[in-house]
Amino acid sequence: GEDVEQSLFLSVREGDSSVINCTYTDSSSTYLYWYKQEPGAGLQLLTYIFSNMDMKQDQRLTVLLNKKDKHLSLRIADTQTGDSAIYFCAESRGGGFKTIFGAGTRLFVKA
């Protein structure tokens, strides 16, 4: 199918790790992205990974890519209340500008 799929909700306690999962469809996708959207704001690029990589770490964020299963995950270590937001997974189709976004995962962080 055409869709990038991700679960709609995730709830974690402050200080725990959050793992947000995503499956994509295009095996030729060159780049895969994670964006964050806070209330009333636009999407903010968090990180991206090139399709020939398995893992990328950036401070509290770890991205894992399983190309065989077309599965992407975002792990947020030591989750804080400020991490509460909607997280979008996205893929660049056909190696070009057309980026397909998932529906977003709403992360709730309980104090």
Place this chain on the structure above:
Amino acid sequence: DAGVIQSPRHEVTEMGQEVTLRCKPISGHNSLFWYRQTMMRGLELLIYFNNNVPIDDSGMPEDRFSAKMPNASFSTLKIQPSEPRDSAVYFCASSPGRSYEQYFGPGTRLTVT
């Protein structure tokens, strides 16, 4: 860097009126995107430009929607006539093209009554 600038931030208009949304991309970015976000349909790509040329407008809902990019620093999205179902948040984004990452503006919240 000021980021992507959109205006107005909020627009309330009556059905049948013309609405023009404006966007200034980040300087040096060569691609520009218009999206619409609603609770029901999520984030939808309407159109994108590369080097000021429209590349894919397959997401434009109907002929009431039109977009222009007369130069590298300005784009408009026009809805004429507007309808209540056009109510949404409209985002503009730009990309430098290297790894196709996009930088989003703060959005324009459009309400058509």
